[in-house]
Amino acid sequence: MASLPKRIIKETERLISDPVPGITAEPHDDNLRYFNVTVEGPTQSPYENGIFKLELYLPDDYPMEAPKVRFLTKIYHPNIDRLGRICLDVLKTNWSPALQIRTVLLSIQALLASPNPNDPLANDVAEDWIKNEEAAKAKAREWTQLYAKKVDDN
């Protein structure tokens, strides 16, 4: 395995020394490019009181290429598909090497606070969201209760 770039080491250190409120990111012992992530659902959103697990992987080209991030916890959201893949501009076309793990996770948290059902990615959830936003939000709350409960010591 190629040695870890200094930037990744620095980012990891800063994540630990200066953590982001409501977000944790811990590298795997055996692969320092792979992070276990948790994101708290933003208050006043349907995801409030939920803790969502994600996986984050820094590809070989990082930071020239965006991290790969995926939800592991099931979530009902118009920009997140069944496999947990996230439709977010900074993870695709709007990636910049000046962005970091920290800013990406904050963007994801912000996406939970303000879903964007008009995104062109084909998704049944987005359709539901546009048709009946209140019902969709209720379902999102229900899923948060079902799958993203805080009691989990993993």
Add this chain to the structure above:
Amino acid sequence: MSTYEEEHGLNDSDETGNHRNTERRELRNEFRELFQAYGSNNSRNGNNDNVILLQMLSELIPEDLQQEWFEQIDSKNRKSCSKEFIDSLPRIKANSIKDKNAECAICFCKFLEDKYPLVAELPHCGHRFDLECISVWLSKSDTCPLCRDSVLSHKTDIDVSKTEMEEDWGMYG
């Protein structure tokens, strides 16, 4: 891959097989073109039929494949800078870097950690990076990592026309 005919012991001539493959390839290309048309249609004033058709198609095409196509389209649409442009970026002398702690936003290393730092400044926005770091980025993109300013758009003329001024306002607004 075994076909229906093989599994059922039916003899199918090679010619028909090839023909089918070609057909399949053509169909895939058509899908891809449609995706392309849809992907570039930001203004939404285009053809509504396309959108409906695409929704139907997207139910049929595996999501992984769709994702792959979108990424292909994205990478094709992305602009990058020529080697000549990158080589022509102005360099900054170490003694003109006043902030001792100033660091490159790409590698997170302090410029002055290096005795002989090679630092480049982007035209127009003036953001500074290690030459090595920004070179790699600009070979895949034409934007400043910090402000997303399109570095190529200001390159040629110093005589700034009114339309360009307006663009700049938008960028910093």
